[in-house]
Amino acid sequence: MKICIVGGMIDAKLHSKIFPLQKSELITSIHLIRRQAYSGNKIICHSVPQWAQKLLPLAECWRLTQLFGVCLFHRPKVLIAFGTMPHGIYVWLISKLFRIKTIQHIMGKNDLRLTFSKQRGQKIAMRAVRSANLVAVRGQPMIQTLLVNGVNADNIFIPQNLHDFDFFSCTIPTIPEYELIYVGLLAAYKRIDLMLESFASSKPNNNKLLIIGDGPEKNNLERQAIELNIEHQVIFAGKISFQNLPKYYCKARSFIMTSQGEGLPMAMIEAMSCGLPVIISDDADITEIAKNEVNALITNSHHKDCFAQAIVRLRNDESLYQLLRHNALSLRDTKLVEYSVEFQSRLWTEKIESLYST
Structure with missing residues (x-):
């Protein structure tokens, strides 16, 4: 046919x-x-x-x-x-x-x-x-x-x-270089502007946010980071080859996404496969995989305070972080055949x- x-x-x-x-x-x-x-x-x-x-x-x-x-x-x-x-x-x-x-x-x-x-x-x-x-x-x-x-x-x-669970994995534990990572398009519906506001509100100090990807909003977002006085804590890495993505996930502690127009983002699944808890909104099909306080912290509102609170909570509550990390890694057990x-x-x-x- x-x-x-x-x-x-x-x-x-x-x-x-x-x-x-x-x-x-x-x-x-x-x-x-x-x-x-x-x-x-x-x-x-x-x-x-x-x-x-x-x-x-x-x-x-x-x-x-x-x-x-x-x-x-x-x-x-x-x-x-x-x-x-x-x-x-x-x-x-x-x-x-x-x-x-x-x-x-x-x-x-x-x-x-x-x-x-x-x-x-x-x-x-x-x-x-x-x-x-x-x-x-x-x-x-x-x-x-x-x-x-x-x-x-x-x-x-x-x-x-x-989805290749073997390819997206972190076999050797490392000390995270970045508190948060985002991978995806820099477009309006991805609401990276909200991500930057939330990160700034969390008072990051020496913690860093790594943003991988490119798109029409990049220049605006770089200016916004300067206006929020977090230009030294936010790294815009640009496009990274697909083959190198696991290496960067493994350098981060958690994954964040503040979109308002998703389906079921593969970047979220890739991050969880590498053992990263996710901070994300209850949008579209995301909760098919992300479960609040199981493998993720899910916000019910697209407001900077909600995301900032989630960031601070994962930053300070090590036992919660380890629980979410453990459950994120178990995604392989439930989805290996289906994917x-x-x-x-x-x-x-x-x-x-x-x-x-x-």
Whole structure:
């Protein structure tokens, strides 16, 4: 069976989603519509030329044209969108022209433009999702959101990203160089501004916050750190290769995330695999993995005082810290099979087969 996937993401995260499909015996070829080139078994990548990548509207027009061409000349049986905005919109529109079955894979609340009230794109995103034959999500909270918005419960399933528990591990105990670490995009919905305010309110003294990642908010956040007088305690490390991430997790004591638009963040799972308790908000599907006072401290409000209190509590309560650390490491025992390529490949195969079983 031929399928077509429209998606983005960094290579490592794309691999964690697409590799189970590559391993499926049902699938013979995967046409991938992506800005950057990507290679792999069964994959035929239709990437944007280098000269067109610099201008976003041109790059997106190119991708939409490529999707149309793939459907016209190769006739895939299924269109899959990794992310609703804009990929899911492209898939929805093109599928109507060619009468192809679709799967919408929702990454998180921000993907549906549900992070902020009256955020542009909510209606069209939800319309695309409702029209899909199948909808993939990361956990039960997102399922409830979709049910309220009229999505058929029978069409929803929960695939997981692949995760290597052996790769993300700290075998040799070290003295942490950083009190806190964050890994991810520096974008508005990630609320790094709130993270900096919370860290400053916790009176860090000599404790440090390591921020790994890049994005449109980086310059603003660097200025904010100076304004808060914590520029010497906050290290903006920029992009770090995926292969080097475990080394940095192992240099930190705890993981923090203050987002308002997540799904089920892999950075949180990576950190817990390395034995880091997490400080995080009750957002989207996060509580599928993070459990308050078990392996995490979960705030019920996006307010700096709530996060600051959690930071101080983990800083000063060693017994609580060790309990959360122990339980974070036990994630391997409960999720090793579910996050394996064999399990996920079988799940995707069954779901795609179900599209043509009736």
